[in-house]
Amino acid sequence: MADAMIPCPACAQQVRLPESLLGQSVQCPRCFAMFRSPIREDDGSLGPAELLTDVPEVNGISNAHSRAKVPAIILLIVGMIGIGFDGLWILAYDKEPDLIRAKLLEMMDDAKAFPPDATPAEINQIIDVFVAIPKFCIVAAVLSVIGAICTLSRKFFPLAVIGALAGMVHIWAYTCLLGLPIGVWMLIVLFQPDVRRSFT
């Protein structure tokens, strides 16, 4: 018979078990919690596994921590690059707004970004929105850096979640197409029960 897949009751990792280990005490290879695997019911279904020990603190936390570390570090780097680029853009626009608007107009016009019947006022509004994006993005970038630091220090779980979400919306052109997958990755890791528990 094929192996059974049992979700670890501590960290939800799917653990592959041969039929001979059903009903036995087993250890999760990821969080190292001991649990009793369910026995197979007459109808072939499997009940929930029963947690026998709590996640061993040291192993559990270092394991959870190492899983959260990689996305947090990437998010930190992406966030800092974002702060740099958005900051430069905002400073440049502050200095030479007319020049930058003219350049944008030219680029967007070349790219046929405006509807053919757009009035100059409408075109101006579109450019207004465009130049406001970096101001919004720099806030998202700062939040994602704070969230990454919280994740690395395992403090302030809600800020870590906000940071991951901010990373996802921070997909402003040059930096951050990376932001979306990294934010999603970090969010998935953060909500793994043992990772969440490792926060103080």
Ligand SMILES: [Zn+2]
């Ligand atoms: Zn586990």
